[in-house]
Structures are given as structure tokens and as C-alpha cells.
Amino acid sequence: MKMRHVLAGFGVLVLAAGLAACSGGSGDSSGGDAFAGKITGTITVLTNRTDIVNTTFKKYAKEFEKAYPGTNVKFEAITNYEQDVTTRLGSGNAGDVALIPTAVGRAQLPQFFEPLGSEASVSKTYRFVANQSYNGKAYGIPTYGSTMGFVYNKDVWKQAGITALPKTPSEFLDDLKQIKSKTSATPYYTNYHDQWPLSQWNGDSGLTNNVDAVNDLNTNKAPWSGKTYVNISDSLLFDIVHDGLSEVDPTTTAWESSKGYLAQGQIATMYLGSWAITQMQDAATKAGKSADSIGYMPFPYQVKGTYYAALAPDYLQGVTKASKNKPTAYAWANWFAKKSGYADLNGGVGATVGSKNPATLNNFAKLGVKYVEQAPAPKGKENLQNQIMKESQIDLSGGIYRQKLVDVARGAASGTKASYFASLNQAWGQAVADNAG
Amino acid sequence: MPLVLLITFTYYPVGNMIWYSFTDWDGIDQTKNFVGLNNYIQLFTRPQYFQVFTVSLYYFAASFVQMAIALYFATLLSFRTRFKNFFKGIIFFPYLINGVAIGLIFLFFFRPGGTLDATLVALGLGKMGHFPLWLGNPGWVNISLAGASVWRYTGLNFVLFLGAIQSIPSEAYEAADIDGANSWQKFRYLIVPGIRRIISLSMILAIAGSLSVFELPYIITGGANGSGTFVTTTVQQAFVFQRVGFASAMAVMLTIVVLLITWIQRKLVPDDDVALS
Numbered sequence: 001m002k003m004r005h006v007l008a009g010f011g012v013l014v015l016a017a018g019l020a021a022c023s024g025g026s027g028d029s030s031g032g033d034a035f036a037g038k039i040t041g042t043i044t045v046l047t048n049r050t051d052i053v054n055t056t057f058k059k060y061a062k063e064f065e066k067a068y069p070g071t072n073v074k075f076e077a078i079t080n081y082e083q084d085v086t087t088r089l090g091s092g093n094a095g096d097v098a099l100i101p102t103a104v105g106r107a108q109l110p111q112f113f114e115p116l117g118s119e120a121s122v123s124k125t126y127r128f129v130a131n132q133s134y135n136g137k138a139y140g141i142p143t144y145g146s147t148m149g150f151v152y153n154k155d156v157w158k159q160a161g162i163t164a165l166p167k168t169p170s171e172f173l174d175d176l177k178q179i180k181s182k183t184s185a186t187p188y189y190t191n192y193h194d195q196w197p198l199s200q201w202n203g204d205s206g207l208t209n210n211v212d213a214v215n216d217l218n219t220n221k222a223p224w225s226g227k228t229y230v231n232i233s234d235s236l237l238f239d240i241v242h243d244g245l246s247e248v249d250p251t252t253t254a255w256e257s258s259k260g261y262l263a264q265g266q267i268a269t270m271y272l273g274s275w276a277i278t279q280m281q282d283a284a285t286k287a288g289k290s291a292d293s294i295g296y297m298p299f300p301y302q303v304k305g306t307y308y309a310a311l312a313p314d315y316l317q318g319v320t321k322a323s324k325n326k327p328t329a330y331a332w333a334n335w336f337a338k339k340s341g342y343a344d345l346n347g348g349v350g351a352t353v354g355s356k357n358p359a360t361l362n363n364f365a366k367l368g369v370k371y372v373e374q375a376p377a378p379k380g381k382e383n384l385q386n387q388i389m390k391e392s393q394i395d396l397s398g399g400i401y402r403q404k405l406v407d408v409a410r411g412a413a414s415g416t417k418a419s420y421f422a423s424l425n426q427a428w429g430q431a432v433a434d435n436a437g
Numbered sequence: 438m439p440l441v442l443l444i445t446f447t448y449y450p451v452g453n454m455i456w457y458s459f460t461d462w463d464g465i466d467q468t469k470n471f472v473g474l475n476n477y478i479q480l481f482t483r484p485q486y487f488q489v490f491t492v493s494l495y496y497f498a499a500s501f502v503q504m505a506i507a508l509y510f511a512t513l514l515s516f517r518t519r520f521k522n523f524f525k526g527i528i529f530f531p532y533l534i535n536g537v538a539i540g541l542i543f544l545f546f547f548r549p550g551g552t553l554d555a556t557l558v559a560l561g562l563g564k565m566g567h568f569p570l571w572l573g574n575p576g577w578v579n580i581s582l583a584g585a586s587v588w589r590y591t592g593l594n595f596v597l598f599l600g601a602i603q604s605i606p607s608e609a610y611e612a613a614d615i616d617g618a619n620s621w622q623k624f625r626y627l628i629v630p631g632i633r634r635i636i637s638l639s640m641i642l643a644i645a646g647s648l649s650v651f652e653l654p655y656i657i658t659g660g661a662n663g664s665g666t667f668v669t670t671t672v673q674q675a676f677v678f679q680r681v682g683f684a685s686a687m688a689v690m691l692t693i694v695v696l697l698i699t700w701i702q703r704k705l706v707p708d709d710d711v712a713l714s
């Protein structure tokens with residue numbers, strides 16, 4: 001009998017919560033006064049770093065609490081960050097500080113996050129602010145930035161007799177072929193099974209030295225042709241797989257073990273953001289090798305003799321609209337970007353304007369690689385590319401269509417490079433045409 | 438009280454889902470725009486969403502294998518057998534394991550040079566390196582996954598059948614013995630009619646199950662390499678492409694299809710009362 005009552009109460013509670021979720025969060029409290037109060041009390045910070053939340057992040061919290069006595073920072077680490085937090089934002093239950101999920105469109109930012117000031121003024125202190133700004137207001141403070149390139153095992157490349165880094169996609173393919181014939185390593189590893197590593201192939205929007213490379217796709221009815229960055233990078237991926245230079249069975253790969261394989265020389269190369277370098281170096285040290293055995297090279301493509309690489313932020317931190325302690329939350333986001341050393345930890349480019357590039361990118365500096373930051377989508381078109389992706393069913397920023405690309409390339413799905421790229425162009429072009437105007 | 442639970446956890450969410458299916462909701466935005474039948478029109482005019490139903494045929498075929506195995510063991514173990522309970526336990530055990538764990542087990546099982554290859558080599562059925570890629574080969578991937586599904590769900594069918602067989606009164610068997618019936622005759626004329634109702638229930642579960650396969654392909658292949666089912670596609674639409682409205686329309690469609698097939702099946706095979714004569 002007692003049990004019944006308990007259950008009844010529970011049911012009602014859930015129902016009420018559901019209703020609250022639908023009605024909550026309306027109303028607009030504009031103005032920067034939200035951060036004017038005293039910095040004290042407890043805040044909850046959401047993070048995707050489940051691996052270091054109980055170690056490094058505990059240290060960060062202590063340092064912050066020392067700098068601002070009377071505060072108390074709690075963390076909540078979420079494995080499936082992107083999806084979980086996107087859902088939780090809708091119910092106003094996403095802590096005080098959250099990394100802004102990429103699923104939140106820029107036009108939706110005012111619904112869930114507190115404006116931090118005008119875009120122009122916040123940009124004076126921080127990089128990448130434009131990525132999470134809307135209507136001239138900034139909503140996020142960056143944590144760190146990354147560039148794109150190929151992580152490779154120097155020993156394997158040397159063993160194959162390669163001395164100079166490739167400058168064109170075909171040189172790169174030749175190098176991989178040489179690795180295949182002269183060593184026992186898998187020349188390239190796609191990490192197909194985990195899907196997101198394939199999304200990295202969308203990363204180098206900077207390689208053609210065009211700040212509007214991403215925006216241009218919104219009007220290009222055939223991006224998989226000519227010298228667009230998607231055509232250049234997806235072509236290289238296709239050719240690598242088609243020439244048999246990648247792993248035998250892509251469907252059973254595993255990201256965590258791939259780090260060890262690369263460190264031990266069973267894998268020669270992987271295409272990843274520069275955040276991966278420190279993780280690979282750790283894997284190398286664990287395997288008893290030197291961290292120096294991990295190299296990082298830019299995408300094999302040059303414009304007039306110069307390499308260009310994209311520079312893009314990782315998640316930006318925002319203060320949630322539902323937060324009850326906005327002054328402290330704001331102080332945390334600022335402190336984290338300026339003082340925590342989180343960028344160095346990730347081998348990332350610092351969040352503040354004028355911060356020095358990390359040592360992991362020394363090789364890029366030596367090669368004279370120039371960095372290109374993409375211009376954010378123009379006003380009124382913030383959501384356009386998302387819409388085109390939805391309608392064309394080509395998840396440019398994800399891995400689904402690239403899994404198909406790998407399948408076509410290895411002969412597991414019907415079609416050729418020409419026919420698959422033509423079908424991509426057809427779908428994308430249709431969506432572009434439908435959304436024009 | 439049960440009504441409250443039913444409304445809270447079934448009717449209210451289903452009602453919401455039907456409402457979402459008429460909107461363009463992306464899963465987070467606070468406004469949901471009504472788009473009428475737009476989602477349904479898209480669903481029906483783009484054949485790619487229905488093509489995935491062909492994948493269900495693999496699982497449907499596998500469910501017959503599964504029922505045959507389950508029926509065989511249920512019959513066998515309902516008679517006197519050595520280590521009866523031990524075998525019952527073994528057959529039912531896979532059903533108790535968490536689906537995610539099973540997905541991971543089979544991911545390793547199907548790897549090149551993995552458990553399956555090693556077992557085949559040990560049995561002398563081939564040489565290492567000469568096996569197909571169980572998941573990588575588009576001709577094998579659905580067969581492999583359906584095989585994993587058989588392994589997982591045979592236990593459930595088995596328990597259903599076993600329970601039904603044991604509910605047949607022992608006098609019936611004694612009478613059959615006196616009449617000199619052999620094992621096959623007992624199976625054919627006593628057990629099968631006796632558990633007809635359970636067999637027809639299993640059929641409905643098999644059809645509904647094969648249309649809505651999700652866990653195994655989602656965890657093992659993520660729906661890649663032509664192994665995507667209707668439900669993995671739905672989840673992809675909702676959470677990768679952020680088309681919660683459209684995905685809701687897909688879910689509503691699936692519900693209707695399952696109801697329809699169940700209704701047809703009940704019309705074709707009416708569920709009369711069974712009398713053992």
C-alpha cells in the first residue's frame with residue numbers, strides 16, 4: 001500500500017516536470033547587469049572531459065576558489081556531451097557554466113545563454129568570439145583553439161625512406177604507398193567505426209586560403225568539384241581507401257586502441273585536430289617510446305608554395321540563462337580561459353588574443369604554415385548551412401556520408417568516385433537551390 | 438493508480454510524439470512550428486527511408502531459425518534429460534545480458550582474426566586471413582548481425598515455449614504412450630497444437646521485432662555499411678540531423694505498420710481456442 005503512494009507521487013512529479021519543461025525559459029532579460037553581483041557561492045560547471053574531471057579539474061577548482069574566496073566549484077562530466085546537454089538546455093537544467101553544444105544554432109543562443117557583452121568588446125580580449133555570437137552580442141568565451149593536420153609516426157615514415165614532407169595530395173599518396181611496401185605498418189587509419197574521426201576530414205576549411213570557404217558552400221551547387229576544400233580533402237580520403245592504403249576492416253576499428261597502434265608504429269598516419277598530438281605523445285610515452293616520435297604535418301596542399309591550415313575553436317563556455325549565480329559563473333569562464341592553463345594541457349592555441357602558440361605546433365612554425373580562421377556566417381544566414389545539411393542529408397560536420405564514401409572507395413558499396421561525388425553534388429545543389437533567396 | 442503510470446509513461450509521450458511529427462522541431466528550440474503533413478509527405482516521397490526495410494528481411498528470416506532452435510530445445514528439455522536445468526540456464530542466459538555488452542562482445546567476435554575466425558580455424562574450417570570480413574563485407578554484415586540477434590533472443594522464445602509445453606497435462610503424454618506414439622508424433626500431434634497460441638504470439642513478436650531492430654546494429658556498426666534499420670535511421674534523423682519532428686513522423690509510421698501487420702496476421706491465422714483431443 002505504501003509503495004503505491006510513493007509511485008503515485010513519482011508519476012505526478014514527472015508529469016509536472018514535463019510541463020515545466022514546456023513552459024519554462026521564456027522572457028528575455030537583456031543587459032549586461034546580470035554579472036554585476038558579488039562573486040561568491042556555488043556554481044556547477046558542465047564538462048566533456050570525463051577523463052580528467054577528478055584530477056586536473058579538481059586542481060583548477062582549488063585555484064579558482066583561492067583566487068575568489070567564498071566560492072565553490074562543482075563539476076559534472078558528461079560522456080555523451082553534445083546530445084545530453086543539448087536536451088538538458090531545453091529543460092533549463094544545464095548547470096551555471098556549460099560548453100555551448102554545436103547543435104545549438106547561433107540564432108538560438110539567446111534562448112539558452114546569457115549575453116556577455118558586445119561582440120566587438122569581448123573580441124578585444126578573446127579569440128574565436130564570433131563563432132558563438134548573435135546579433136552583435138557575444139555568448140561564449142573560448143577554451144582553446146586547434147588546427148588540423150596529419151599525426152604521424154616519425155620512425156615509420158623514416159623507415160620507409162621518406163625525407164621531405166608531401167606538398168600535394170599525390171605526393172602524399174606516393175608516400176603512403178612507400179610505407180605500405182617498405183614497412184609492416186598500416187599507412188593510414190580511418191577509425192571508421194567511431195564515425196567522428198571521419199568528421200575530422202571536414203576540418204581543414206583553411207587549406208585553400210579562403211576565409212569564406214565554409215560560407216561559400218551555401219551558394220555552391222557542386223562543392224565536390226573544382227578547388228573547394230571539401231573536394232580536395234574528400235578526394236584524398238577516397239583515394240587513400242581506394243588504393244588500399246587504409247586498414248583492412250574499417251568496421252571494427254577502435255579509437256582508444258588506435259592511439260597505442262600509432263605510438264607503436266603499427267599505424268603510420270591519422271588525420272586529426274592538433275588537440276590529438278598530446279594524447280598521441282602520452283600514448284608513445286606509455287608504450288616506452290619517446291614523445292618526439294610523434295610528428296604533425298599540415299594537409300598536403302599548398303597555395304603558391306605555402307601551407308595554409310584552419311584555426312578553429314574547441315567548445316566555447318557560456319553562462320546559462322537558468323543560472324542562479326551568474327557573477328560567479330562569468331568569473332569562472334574568464335578565469336578558465338585566462339589562468340587555468342587548459343589550452344597548454346591540450347596543446348591548443350590559447351583563448352586570449354596574442355597568446356603564444358603551443359610547442360606541439362613548432363613544426364608548423366618551421367614549415368611556415370599560415371593559419372586561416374573562417375568568417376562566421378553572415379547575419380540572417382546563421383542557420384543556413386545546417387538547413388542545407390538536413391535537407392541534402394549530407395552531414396558535412398559529421399561522419400555518416402564519409403562512411404558511405406569509404407564504403408564506395410573500398411568497393412563495399414556500388415559506385416565510383418565520379419558517381420558518388422556527382423550524387424553528393426546533386427543532393428547538395430538541390431538543397432542550396434531550395435534555400436536560396 | 439496504474440492508469441496514472443500508463444498516462445504518464447505511455448499516452449502522454451506518444452501524444453507528444455504525434456504532435457512533434459507535425460512540426461519542424463529540432464529538439465531544442467522553444468518554438469515548434471506547425472508544418473502540417475510536410476514530414477509525412479517527405480517520408481513517402483523519398484524511397485531511401487523505406488529501402489531500409491529490406492534489412493528487416495534478414496532479421497525476419499533469422500527469427501524462424503531462432504524459433505526452430507528454441508522449439509527444438511524446449512521440446513528436448515521438457516522431457517527427462519541429464520543436466521536439464523543447467524542447459525535451460527545456458528540457453529536463457531544470453532537474454533539476460535545487457536544489449537550494449539552483447540554489442541561489444543560481438544564487435545570483438547566478428548573482428549578479422551577475432552573469436553569467430555579463431556574458432557573456425559580451431560575447427561579446421563579454414564585458414565587465418567581467408568575469412569570474409571564479417572562486418573566489413575556488405576554481403577555478410579546483415580547476416581552476421583542477424584546471427585547475433587538469434588543468439589540473443591533464442592532464450593526468450595525458449596522460455597515461452599518451455600512454459601507452454603509444460604502446461605500440457607501429463608495425462609495427455611501418458612495416453613500417447615499407451616497408444617504407442619513415437620517422439621515425432623507426440624511433437625506433431627500433441628505439443629504443436631498445445632502451444633499454438635504461443636507460436637502465433639512469437640510470430641507477432643518476430644515481425645514487430647524485425648521491423649524495429651535497433652540495439653545490435655546501432656552498437657556494432659552504427660548502421661554503417663548498409664546495416665542501417667528503420668529505427669537506427671530514425672535515431673540518426675533525430676539526433677544527428679536534428680530533425681526530431683521528422684523522426685517522430687518515422688516513429689509514428691513504424692507504429693502504424695506494426696499494428697497493420699499484426700492485424701493482418703490475426704485475420705489470416707485466427708487465434709481460436711485450442712482443445713487437446
